[in-house]
Amino acid sequence: MVQERQTQGKAVCWTLRLWSVAVVSMLLLSTCFIVSGIEKMWASCPNHWKSFGSSCYLICTKENFWIISEQNCVQMGAHLVVINTEAEQNFIIQQLNESRTYFLGLSDPQGNGKWQWIDNTPFSQNIRFWHPQEPNLPEEQCASIVYWNPLKWGWNDVFCDNKHYSICQMKKIYL
Structure with missing residues (x-):
């Protein structure tokens, strides 16, 4: 028991x-x-901004010079887009119109081939999506993303004082 x-x-x-x-x-x-x-x-992201990863993106619908495009982004608490991964590039191009050119937050202010991102992110050798033979002119000191048939989307160096569309980027808002 x-x-x-x-x-x-x-x-x-x-x-x-x-x-x-x-x-x-x-x-x-x-x-x-x-x-x-x-x-x-x-x-979350503000209205009309697209969410991806920890960032929000806005495709600007008005053409402007590179410096004005950056100033417009800054006024919204953002900066011109900085692309760090292929996944991010793929997300962004899904939002774009193939008939337009868009400024990136990438420039070569001295025209000496030393490209730099607007937010001081290091310009990585392995994260580059230039079209073949680009960048090609030291006078073209700003970078854009553009669709070229049959090459598809890629980066191109352009004159900073030409007017193009742009893409703004900000960190998501955490409440």
Whole structure:
């Protein structure tokens, strides 16, 4: 009888431990789910801006010079777009009109081949999407993204004082 009670007691204790582990695991998973949901719910972009990763993008519908385009972005709390990955480039080109040219936040102010991003992100050797033979003129000191048939979308150096459309980028707003 005593041995039977000890066996039952051990079984009850083992069952309680299993249930405790299950409950704690469920609470941890629920917490993770809730936290990730809140993070996604509270990260947003302004109206008419497109969301990708941790950034928001706006395709500007008015042509302007490069410096004016950058100033317009800055007035909205943004800057001309900085492309860091192929996935980001692919997302952006889905938003663009193939008949237009768009300024990037990339320039070569001295015309010496030392391209730099507007936000001081290092200009990576392996993240470049120039069209073949581009950049080709030291006088063309601003970069654009343009669709050339049959090459598709790519970067091109252009004169900064030509008017083009542009793409603004800002970090998502977290509330």
